[in-house]
Amino acid sequence: xxxxxxxxxxxxxxxxxxxxxxxxxxxxxxxxxxxxxxxxxxxxxxxxxxxxxxxxxxxxxxxxxxxxxxxxxxxxxxxxxxxxxxxxxxxxxxxxxxxxxxxxxxxxxxxx
Amino acid sequence: xxxxxxxxxxxxxxxxxxxxxxxxxxxxxxxxxxxxxxxxxxxxxxxxxxxxxxxxxxxxxxxxxxxxxxxxxxxxxxxxxxxxxxxxxxxxxxxxxxxxxxxxxxxxxxxxxx
Numbered sequence: 070x071x072x073x074x075x076x077x078x079x080x081x082x083x084x085x086x087x088x089x090x091x092x093x094x095x096x097x098x099x100x101x102x103x104x105x106x107x108x109x110x111x112x113x114x115x116x117x118x119x120x121x122x123x124x125x126x127x128x129x130x131x132x133x134x135x136x137x138x139x140x141x142x143x144x145x146x147x148x149x150x151x152x153x154x155x156x157x158x159x160x161x162x163x164x165x166x167x168x169x170x171x172x173x174x175x176x177x178x179x180x181x
Numbered sequence: 182x183x184x185x186x187x188x189x190x191x192x193x194x195x196x197x198x199x200x201x202x203x204x205x206x207x208x209x210x211x212x213x214x215x216x217x218x219x220x221x222x223x224x225x226x227x228x229x230x231x232x233x234x235x236x237x238x239x240x241x242x243x244x245x246x247x248x249x250x251x252x253x254x255x256x257x258x259x260x261x262x263x264x265x266x267x268x269x270x271x272x273x274x275x276x277x278x279x280x281x282x283x284x285x286x287x288x289x290x291x292x293x294x295x
Contacts, residue, residue: 070240103283112273112286113224158223167212167277169284171224 071096073161075172082149083180090175092159093141101162102135102142103169108155116157117144149179183208187274187287194264194294201260202290204274209254211277215247218271218289227272230257264294 072095082088094102100121105113119126119133119142126133130149135142146153156176160169184207194200204213213230228249229237236249250258261268274287 101282112288115283118283167282167284168214168226168229169224169275170226173223 071099071161071163071170073159073170073172075159075175077175078173079176079178081178081180084149084151086149088144088146088149088153088177088179090144090157090159090177091141092143092161092172093139094161094170095140096161096163097137097140099161099163102133103160103162104133104144105158105160105171106155107158107174113158146177149177151179151181153177154179183210183276183278183285185274185276185285185287187290189290190288191291192293194292196265196294198264199260199262200264200292201258202272202274204257204259204287206255206276208278211254213251213257214275214277214284215249215257215259216273216275216286218273220270224273227259230259261292264292266294268292269294 075092103118104116106116107113117128117131117133119135124135130147132145156174158174159172162169186205188203215227216224217227218224226239227242230249230251232251232254246262248260271289271291273289275284277284
């Protein structure tokens with residue numbers, strides 16, 4: 070099955086700085102890559118996603134890049150704010166199956 | 182989008198007993214999934230709940246331990262059988278409304294086995 074690796078496991082930044090989280094996947098058949106944010110005690114919520122037919126997608130302060138050849142994708146958060154503090158999970162979905170394989174998570178701490 | 186109601190939200194159970202978790206969706210969905218999230222860990226897929234047929238289990242998970250029902254397109258149950266403390270975890274129901282689209286999650290069931 071698919072194997073998704075995520076780094077770093079923890080990330081601490083100053084408010085206003087940028088944060089970058091990186092993931093790699095193993096199965097070239099994966100073609101959908103969502104990013105989820107999970108606040109303490111809450112369910113995961115989608116923040117951005119990318120499909121394999123594009124290399125980059127941006128939504129305000131959040132962007133995701135995908136390198137299909139290298140099988141890696143990254144989440145970029147600019148101008149971080151304290152409310153960005155949470156655990157972020159990347160995931161990969163195998164073609165036509167819709168089940169997600171998640172990375173190990175990154176705990177982001179934005180210091181005011 | 183999809184609104185998912187999952188219950189119970191939490192439970193404390195004795196080892197050796199079983200707990201059934203229910204997942205109700207506000208619309209018909211083809212694909213429903215069950216995940217486990219151990220404390221401070223990532224989400225691990227347990228199985229795909231198939232309507233009208235047996236669930237499809239991921240490596241490391243078996244039907245005898247985690248029987249799943251999917252009687253219709255809006256409802257599924259996951260049973261955690263013969264529980265041990267190692268089963269203490271959060272169990273989440275998830276649905277997709279289309280292929281390669283966002284997954285929506287229930288609020289989770291926090292299970293503690295004592």
